[in-house]
Amino acid sequence: MTVRQLSLPELAEACRASGVGRVGLWREPVREYGVEAAAELVRDAGLTVTTLCRGGFFTALDPGERAAALADNRRAIDEAAALGTDTLVLVSGGLPPGDKDLRAARERIADALTELAPYAEDHGVRLAIEPLHPMYAADRCVVSTLAQALDLAERFPAHQVGVTVDTYHVWWDDQAPAQIARAGATGRIHAFQLADWTTPLPEGVLNGRGQLGDGSIDLREWKTHVDSAGYTGPIEVELFNERLWARDGREVLAETAQRFAEHVIRRGRPANDP
């Protein structure tokens, strides 16, 4: 998604050129290219698919909508398995129109997971509930904190349901480090994603995620939190950003790899260090 301006073949080639061996994919471009063709493309390019984004949207009250959502999630699980990734990221859904009951909406997510988790296990796929920033609670995801995500995930075995830790969504939360430890202790950190927080937020607050190092998040500290929780899986950079999308995708990919090295991996000297 960070370089969605690239087609899948262009992405595979750019990853090769940048020395990136693992990639998280979104369903839309995969389905457009064809799931089997996409699986073959990434396999031939020597790429590993880290996660597929995204299933979810479980909060409908209408029985027909609910059944459609469950069917679509089974397809998402099939697609994840076809791509060879073991993780499907879930964005759980917001409040139905006119509805104001966050608690009931969260409970409907648990109901949906009860139906989907065994299906996912049968296909070798883990579900990773992603808490989204509270500013999305009404219209995208009623799961706003890692604590809420874990309260849901822990109703299921860890190899079926865990969580996604995304710095953009949890950075403000002083409870998040303890919840990362809680998730790590039961092997439930199924994905770890990075984006920086920059302001002002754009209208709709969707496509303003900051390039690593441009914002307010101490990315290295969050990596330390997941490291300390025993997480050894891939680290994804997921930026929804109109300005990055308007640039050359190869350039953005190379820049992102460089920023990752600078702001996540390398220990920089403090600015006031002589």
Add this chain to the structure above:
Amino acid sequence: MTVRQLSLPELAEACRASGVGRVGLWREPVREYGVEAAAELVRDAGLTVTTLCRGGFFTALDPGERAAALADNRRAIDEAAALGTDTLVLVSGGLPPGDKDLRAARERIADALTELAPYAEDHGVRLAIEPLHPMYAADRCVVSTLAQALDLAERFPAHQVGVTVDTYHVWWDDQAPAQIARAGATGRIHAFQLADWTTPLPEGVLNGRGQLGDGSIDLREWKTHVDSAGYTGPIEVELFNERLWARDGREVLAETAQRFAEHVIRRGRPANDP
């Protein structure tokens, strides 16, 4: 602020016409009109000032900026006392430019309160820390939850420092009802404000607060939470909304009073009730 298109004399007259006897004021129009003149105006109109908004912005690292903020907060306390309100609402401030340390910023708020709380008490004014929605954590207020606000407030006597509960900022937080009970148990709910949550959020996410009943928040339930916590003080409606500001202020005030009766006070029949 809900009807900031009205001058203070127009506001006083509109309150009289709408039967509104209590009003929360912001510093800017009060200072523009003159603090003593404003105090006389509301007194003559028979209005009670519920709160003054706002002090705060305590997070500067620069010593000069910090001293200026403390001086400005002493002036705000003086103004609150002059207007006859016992409550100054605090918006604590965001991260300084380039800074990423939320914990240290929160600690600087405690340092500032240590200097200001006795001064406030001497002037008969309580300080009310307002947690702002997490989407403001970087640029406006590093205090994002009622739990964080109470952790700060409880370092001081309740008659010096408490919290502001604003539905717009806390509605997403499943921990907020328990924190309201915690605040009520020690007499620390110093203000209660209402706004509804509507989407999409506007650019900058500042002026999109919804008119009561237009959004996703179960306002009546939040009133029940503060009622159950023993709160008997005023209820303020604080809407930052470009569309409301573009309309006739008297009309917006009357509409807001009607919405308050409908969505906060009156027990409506469920939509599917025959």
